[in-house]
Amino acid sequence: MKKRKALALFSGGLDSMIACRMMAEQGIEVIALHFDVGLTKINEERIEFLHSVAEQAHSKLEIVDIHDQFTKDVLFNPKYGYGKGFNPCVDCHGNMFKQAGDLLEKYDADFLISGEVLGERPMSQNAGALDKVLKLSGYEELIVRPMSAKLLEPSKPELKGWVDREKLLDIQGRQRTRQFELVEKYGFVNFESPGGGCLLTEKFFATKMEDLLKHDDYAKEDAVLLKYGRHFRLPDGAKLVLGRDHDENTIFRSSDFEKYFKIETADGLKGPLSILSKYATKEDSLLATKIILTYSKADKDKEYAIAIGNEKFSNQSFDSKNDVIKFLLG
Ligand code: SF4
Known part of the structure; x- marks a missing residue:
């Protein structure tokens, strides 16, 4: 059977690490795409950190500079507005999935994943927001959210058996107990708290x-x-x-x-x-x-x-x- 490949939205936060590692555990090759929107802190130290967390997630890190595109298409005119800072998170997520989807061919990959958790963030990860993100992306069918997949409609990769849905999770809410159990299970030693690194927030x-x-x-x-x-x-x-x-x-x-x-x-x-x-x-x-x-x-x-x-x-x-x-x- 063909070895499947996923492109992940990889912030470097714990959820994205776990999502990538879960796919890797299923024998799926994962490219962890870290999108640089130009306004986050990306210096040498950060790049080193991202490599280290991607490695723990058994994924290969790629940093993708989308500063110009993000500034032109998203930053000043987000369809779904801003969070508490200048952070257009719903549009930003939708845009990242779109950019990642546009890279599927380049990387010869089959589908997209993220570390989004249903209900973890009030503005950008409630059920409605997750749907909006799917629609904005243009790659609705190909998106798997391993952390909360069992609470969401099955995606094409699950229906087709590229991903074993039974092994995906049903995490929801802001409690991070389950994530910390997985930190133990996977032996992660170095990770950051959610939202770290984005100045827009x-x-x-x-x-x-x-x-x-x-x-x-x-x-x-x-x-x-x-x-x-x-x-x-x-x-x-x-x-x-x-x-x-x-x-x-x-x-x-x-x-x-x-x-x-x-x-x-x-x-x-x-x-x-x-x-x-x-x-x-x-x-x-x-x-x-x-x-x-x-x-x-x-x-x-x-x-x-x-x-x-x-x-x-x-x-x-x-x-x-x-x-x-x-x-x-x-
Ligand atoms: S926290 Fe920053 S990078 Fe992440 S989705 Fe929101 S705006 Fe985009």
Whole structure:
């Protein structure tokens, strides 16, 4: 009999690990697709983690960059709205299944799976939401949800016997007791809590995104800014972002920005790498230099020159960080 192959939506969370491992236990080859929507934290450490959890799930990890497509088709116009943050989870899941379905041929795979659990998340995994996800995907018949399959209509892979439905589960709700029993059974040693890693679900991220959309159009380069830094909105409308530590300064320094100036602090002065909208007025630019100096090792009584684009501004820091709180976002 032909060895079946499944493509999995693989967040790296426990449910997706269990779902993949259950398929692998049935002798099904699993490719764990981790979709990068561009706004999640994917650095080297995260990639290493994803490889490790995919390995424990006996699956092969593939990271698929769908940033542009997700931004264009899903992020700003979700049919089923947002969760508590800026997270369009129902549309996002539907879209991931669609993207995965479009990859079936490339990977010579037969069907799709996910770690969705009926009733685990109030907005995106109630019975109605699971149905909406199926319809949005365009691959309704080919989707198996191993964690809750026995509570759902049988899918084609189950009806055809590609997957043994009897070995699938009937988990529902937010209690994770059964998942932890399976952690024991499969000997998982390294896994994360649900929802980890998606900035879209975080309140501070939604605040920054909402602020951005009030003043500007979202562009790809904004993804880096929204993920990192200390954010200020200045009185004439410019955006100022300060790197909070060496790592963030390095990320900003190595990123390309078209809409923003990169600003180094004055020669020899230790401070953040800062980003300022190119449309900043003179007043906002001057204020930006004062804020930058306030977050640097500047001597309060001394004036420093800071270059923004081709212009130079001389300024002193504020007396205290309390003076800049009113411009701070989030
Ligand atoms: S948590 Fe983030 S990545 Fe996951 S479905 Fe929701 S929006 Fe998409």
